[in-house]
Every structure is written in C-alpha cells, then in structure tokens.
Amino acid sequence: MLPSTRYLGSKRKIVNWIWSNIKNLHFDSFLDAFGGTAVVGYYAKRHGKRVIYNDILKFNFQIGLSLIENDSVQLGESDVSFLISRHSDVDYPTFIQDTFKGMYYTDAENMWLDMVVTNINMLKDKYKRALAFAALGQACLVKRPFNLFHRRNLYLRLKNVKRSFHNNVTWNKPFEEHFRRFVEEYNSLVFSNGQHNEAYNLDVFDLGFVDADMVYLDPPYIPLNGSSPRYDLCYHFLEGLVNYEKWRRMIDWNSNIKALKFSTSPWTDKCRVRGALDRLFRMFRHTNYIVVSYRSDGVPFTREIYMMLKTYKQHVELKRKRFKYVLSKKRTEELLFIAY
Numbered sequence: 001m002l003p004s005t006r007y008l009g010s011k012r013k014i015v016n017w018i019w020s021n022i023k024n025l026h027f028d029s030f031l032d033a034f035g036g037t038a039v040v041g042y043y044a045k046r047h048g049k050r051v052i053y054n055d056i057l058k059f060n061f062q063i064g065l066s067l068i069e070n071d072s073v074q075l076g077e078s079d080v081s082f083l084i085s086r087h088s089d090v091d092y093p094t095f096i097q098d099t100f101k102g103m104y105y106t107d108a109e110n111m112w113l114d115m116v117v118t119n120i121n122m123l124k125d126k127y128k129r130a131l132a133f134a135a136l137g138q139a140c141l142v143k144r145p146f147n148l149f150h151r152r153n154l155y156l157r158l159k160n161v162k163r164s165f166h167n168n169v170t171w172n173k174p175f176e177e178h179f180r181r182f183v184e185e186y187n188s189l190v191f192s193n194g195q196h197n198e199a200y201n202l203d204v205f206d207l208g209f210v211d212a213d214m215v216y217l218d219p220p221y222i223p224l225n226g227s228s229p230r231y232d233l234c235y236h237f238l239e240g241l242v243n244y245e246k247w248r249r250m251i252d253w254n255s256n257i258k259a260l261k262f263s264t265s266p267w268t269d270k271c272r273v274r275g276a277l278d279r280l281f282r283m284f285r286h287t288n289y290i291v292v293s294y295r296s297d298g299v300p301f302t303r304e305i306y307m308m309l310k311t312y313k314q315h316v317e318l319k320r321k322r323f324k325y326v327l328s329k330k331r332t333e334e335l336l337f338i339a340y
Helices: 012-022 039-046 058-069 077-083 095-099 107-120 126-142 154-158 167-172 175-189 236-241 244-250 273-283 302-312
Strands: 029-032 050-054 198-200 214-217 289-295 316-323 332-339
Touching: 012 039, 012 289, 012 316, 012 332, 029 039, 039 050, 039 058, 039 214, 050 058, 058 126, 058 175, 058 198, 058 236, 077 107, 077 126, 077 175, 095 107, 095 244, 107 126, 107 175, 126 175, 126 236, 154 167, 236 244, 273 302, 289 302, 302 316, 302 332
Parallel strands: 029 050, 029 214, 050 198, 214 289
Antiparallel strands: 289 332, 316 332
C-alpha cells in the first residue's frame, strides 16, 4: 500500500516501473532528495532500504516525517477527538476565516480549519503532528476543484448545476469525515523496517552531508513549451497551514490568491536549470548511483542530461516509459537515468 497523492507530477502510478529498473543494483541506503509525496522513498523503505527523505516545502516534509522517519507512532482515537473538538480554554484565532473568506472553502469550513490547525500545534509529539498535518492536507486537497489552490474558485463547488463529473459528492462531505479517513490511512502506513530512516526540510544543495549509496533526483519538470508547474502557487495553502503562526508574514498580499512569497528557484527557470542540475550531479558524484527522473519533452533535453551525467559517471543507462500525467493534455515519455 502506498500513501494517497493528489500532486502534480506524483510518481505513484509509475513507482513500480522505477523500482523494477533499480531493484537489482547493490545499494542499502537511498536518498530521495526531492521527496515530494514520499511515494518513492516509502517504496524504498518497504524494500528494507535506509531512506533519507528531503523536501524544501515544509508541508511535504510532514509527509516524509510521518511515513519515512516515523516507525511506530500513530494517532489514537483520543488524539483525533482532541483535534476535531473546540476546547473552552483555548482562544482560537480566525486567520483562515478572515484571510481566505469565499476563496477556497465555506465560512464554516474555514472556521473548522482554524480550530484543527490550532489543536494540531498543541500536540507535543512531532510525529503525531506530522501525521495530523499529512491527513489534513489530503482532506484539504480532495475538497478542492482540481486538487489545487491556484485559483479562487469556491464557486465551482457551490454552483447548483448538473455536472459531468462526480466530485460533488466528495466536495460536500464534511471535513471531519475526510480527515478521519486519511488519519486511518496514514496510521496504517506507519511501520519500522529496522533501519534508521530520516526526513529533512532543506534546500537540495544543503544535502552534501548525506551519505547514501543511491541518490534519487526528481526535480520539478520544466516543459519545452509553456510555463513550469509552480508548486509554490498550486499548494501555497497547505504550506501556510504548517506555518500557521507565521502565515500572515509569509503571504504576498498583492496576490489575488493570497499566495506565499517565495524566492526564485533554478528549478523553474529555463535559463538556470542546466547549471543547477550540473551542480547537483557534481555534488553527488561520489555516490555509487545517481538516478534521475525527468520527461522527454522538457528542458534540459534528454541528450543534455545524459551528457552531464557522463561527465561524472562512467556508465549511464536510460530507461523510457510512455505516460500521461493527470491534467496533462498529451502523452509523453517518462525518463529514468541511471548513472554509476
């Protein structure tokens, strides 16, 4: 069983294919440097590897913390009851209600979110907090059109029209019902594989201290034509939830969707991504295996990535798989570079 994901570019549907191409290589430790939904790292954990998970987004880090590093802690029924209850001795803030009114959720749902996030932050155990945030994030996503926060489109949920799709049933279920379901799911995924697994919330270039036999790189994909997926825009609300106490200071108040202020990244810049990849390959050149996921219709070109890897490794294998991502209008080839 793998964790639920509703993310752009998630490898959940092709993780079996990825693993089939690397499982016979000799490695005991696995660095998932752009960890995202933790699907690939979790798969490696299931196969007995020591896993080091990393993601620069703090919300994603909660997933890695709860499923990769955590090997025994679960949320009990008493924890869940505490999280979904309003406590008379707590002065609950109204930040989500005041800031995002009419944008993503109803007034009552915003009030519920303010309450639950406040309660999550009162949990003393970091793994319980991580599990709660991971489950809450999935509940937030399933109640959003397209599972994104890139538009103020609550009206899509509320319009009384005949629909050609059946998301309306999911949208109308109470937050509590979704939250309980995802708590149950995430609890069921917690296990120990006998290894000392770790999760980090760092820029990928700050991972030079990590010692792993294999490094797996799944950087944001930059399409040859069109703009790059902006994870900071698509999932800014989730990132705000896990930074609740400083959320106000993080918002770009000129943004009509109340997105967060993010610094520019080479991973979404066609002019800088080649240099960033080369720097990363150089940084991990002493690792036994460098494995890279990318797409055939992206920048850099397939040949460019291949030649960059050849600069640092003697052997480079390239695997291809035809694939179509959710919300994408065309089929492309998923690429897997294996350098050693």
